[in-house]
Amino acid sequence: MTELQIRNARFKNPVLTASGTFGYGLECPDLFDVSRLGGVVTKSISRKPRDGNPPQRIAETSSGGMLNSIGLANVGVDVFLDQKLPALIERKATVIVNIAASSVEEYCYVLERCEEHEGIDGYEINVSCPNVKDGGLSFGTDCPAVAQITRELRSRTDRFLSMKLTPNVTSIGEFARACEAEGADAVSCVNTFIGMDIDVGTRRPKIATITGGYSGPAILPMALAKVYEVRKAVKIPIIGIGGIMTAQDAIKFLVVGASLIQLGTVLFVDPMAATTVVKGIEEYMQQNGFSQINDLIGALDVTMQPSLVAAGWS
Amino acid sequence: MYQQHVPITRSQQVAQNVHVLEFQSEAIAAQAIPGQFLNIRPSRFYDPFLRRAYSIHRVVDDRLEIIYNVVGKGSALFAEAKVGETLDILGPLGTPFHLEGEFHRAVLVSGGVGIAPMPFLGDWLLKQGKQVANIYGARTAAMIADDGRLHNARYATDDGSLGYRGNVVGLLDQFLADEGADGLRVFACGPNKMLMALGDFCQLRGVPLEVSLECQMACGIGICQGCPVEMATGERKYTLVCTHGPNYNYNDIRLESIPAVH
Numbered sequence: 154m155t156e157l158q159i160r161n162a163r164f165k166n167p168v169l170t171a172s173g174t175f176g177y178g179l180e181c182p183d184l185f186d187v188s189r190l191g192g193v194v195t196k197s198i199s200r201k202p203r204d205g206n207p208p209q210r211i212a213e214t215s216s217g218g219m220l221n222s223i224g225l226a227n228v229g230v231d232v233f234l235d236q237k238l239p240a241l242i243e244r245k246a247t248v249i250v251n252i253a254a255s256s257v258e259e260y261c262y263v264l265e266r267c268e269e270h271e272g273i274d275g276y277e278i279n280v281s282c283p284n285v286k287d288g289g290l291s292f293g294t295d296c297p298a299v300a301q302i303t304r305e306l307r308s309r310t311d312r313f314l315s316m317k318l319t320p321n322v323t324s325i326g327e328f329a330r331a332c333e334a335e336g337a338d339a340v341s342c343v344n345t346f347i348g349m350d351i352d353v354g355t356r357r358p359k360i361a362t363i364t365g366g367y368s369g370p371a372i373l374p375m376a377l378a379k380v381y382e383v384r385k386a387v388k389i390p391i392i393g394i395g396g397i398m399t400a401q402d403a404i405k406f407l408v409v410g411a412s413l414i415q416l417g418t419v420l421f422v423d424p425m426a427a428t429t430v431v432k433g434i435e436e437y438m439q440q441n442g443f444s445q446i447n448d449l450i451g452a453l454d455v456t457m458q459p460s461l462v463a464a465g466w467s
Numbered sequence: 468m469y470q471q472h473v474p475i476t477r478s479q480q481v482a483q484n485v486h487v488l489e490f491q492s493e494a495i496a497a498q499a500i501p502g503q504f505l506n507i508r509p510s511r512f513y514d515p516f517l518r519r520a521y522s523i524h525r526v527v528d529d530r531l532e533i534i535y536n537v538v539g540k541g542s543a544l545f546a547e548a549k550v551g552e553t554l555d556i557l558g559p560l561g562t563p564f565h566l567e568g569e570f571h572r573a574v575l576v577s578g579g580v581g582i583a584p585m586p587f588l589g590d591w592l593l594k595q596g597k598q599v600a601n602i603y604g605a606r607t608a609a610m611i612a613d614d615g616r617l618h619n620a621r622y623a624t625d626d627g628s629l630g631y632r633g634n635v636v637g638l639l640d641q642f643l644a645d646e647g648a649d650g651l652r653v654f655a656c657g658p659n660k661m662l663m664a665l666g667d668f669c670q671l672r673g674v675p676l677e678v679s680l681e682c683q684m685a686c687g688i689g690i691c692q693g694c695p696v697e698m699a700t701g702e703r704k705y706t707l708v709c710t711h712g713p714n715y716n717y718n719d720i721r722l723e724s725i726p727a728v729h
Contacts, residue, residue, distance in 0.1 A: 207695070208724060208725050210692070421517065421690070424686070
């Protein structure tokens with residue numbers, strides 16, 4: 154009832170783990186069976202291993218969220234393919250490999266290396282990391298660059314391909330349209346918002362890179378509005394991301410028009426959240442008479458209230 | 468590793484601004500090894516948002532204790548928690564103290580709430596037939612939390628209100644003058660500045676030093692990559708305090724890479 158197929162990728166339910174919030178999907182086997190997820194989106198994989206940024210990398214904020222500046226620390230594509238991927242396949246996970254790079258060539262290289270291996274269900278392309286000097290946001294806020302990366306990668310794979318967009322742009326719909334036009338199967342909306350916090354005692358920033366990525370329940374309304382904007386801009390599926398903590402939160406993204414959702418920061422607090430969200434979505438569908446997940450996706454009712462029409466808001 | 472909702476069996480202030488929470492978990496108590504920690508949700512809602520990481524202070528049968536200062540919203544909520552309420556606990560986490568290798572005497576050096584991992588470690592080492600001494604420093608006597616169960620303890624206070632007047636490094640110096648350094652290993656936990664001063668001192672005296680680090684964490688299980696410490700040895704620039712640590716041979720890390728917690 155919650156199954157979904159996009160291109161050749163099958164998702165047994167709409168709940169995925171967001172890149173960078175569930176490691177390589179192998180870190181908590183005692184707690185969690187990854188085959189029960191709709192899919193595991195890996196930590197961003199780059200051509201070479203990356204050390205990541207110096208500490209302090211994280212800070213809790215007083216507003217229901219956290220700042221991070223991890224800096225894409227990862228083992229690099231060779232170690233990922235040799236050591237991490239086989240273990241993920243053995244655990245019967247649906248595997249979406251997230252790729253980060255600092256040049257178009259590097260994106261292509263990593264994807265081509267992955268293409269040599271069976272058991273990868275698709276790719277999510279990180280063109281939106283706020284925490285690295287090269288690549289990341291410098292691509293993600295440049296629409297022709299996002300279009301070019303999409304085009305180059307599309308020509309190199311028949312697998313599921315989703316472009317992960319930043320909300321830190323004036324018009325996210327324009328970026329989504331570029332991805333759609335160049336053949337992306339989906340867009341992942343959204344990566345973290347740029348945020349900042351300081352310690353007033355020391356007057357120093359709370360994280361080493363001064364600004365970082367802001368995530369957690371505080372960003373949900375902003376992320377939902379971005380998904381709504383993208384829904385109006387494109388026809389391709391959307392993967393909704395941003396502050397989802399509960400099944401209710403996940404359903405909001407589905408109703409606005411996301412086909413899949415990702416759990417991110419919540420996994421740092423409750424590694425079992427994915428199980429409860431999957432179950433909660435199923436219960437909601439039963440209670441509200443939805444037999445297919447597709448009927449719930451985009452079920453948003455924006456019929457204007459008569460009083461608003463009367464006031465000239467039509 | 469378990470995630471459990473466990474009942475609080477004791478909540479007590481034990482010294483000035485120092486509190487102990489005790490709770491019951493047969494599974495976590497059975498699996499825990501000294502130096503490991505628990506990541507505990509301060510609220511069943513999401514405010515405050517992240518879990519808080521605390522060393523396992525003591526294990527008796529199926530009971531575990533944590534010890535903490537009240538410094539913010541999360542620890543204030545722990546101090547208000549009542550016996551019978553439940554806590555959402557993830558643990559035991561982290562790599563335990565490194566207890567392999569040759570030593571027959573251990574000196575456990577604590578600064579303030581850095582006493583956290585020491586009673587559990589001391590009990591464990593005594594069972595292994597090691598000699599154990601505690602050196603415990605604080606600003607003043609009222610901040611020392613010792614209910615008499617701390618083994619062979621000497622105290623250092625800045626104001627001289629209890630024991631040695633001065634810091635734990637001075638007291639360790641005195642201890643070594645009294646007892647010698649043969650077959651000795653020092654285990655330490657406390658503010659980073661204290662650990663660095665101890666590091667210099669132990670290097671000078673040729674005494675091996677194992678430190679238990681405090682740092683801010685999110686997940687506590689290696690998935691967020693939020694708690695790196697720079698390595699002085701090996702191929703990797705950073706390791707994660709939550710999984711590779713929090714216990715390190717002092718010479719393996721560059722402690723100055725971690726900003727102070729408070």
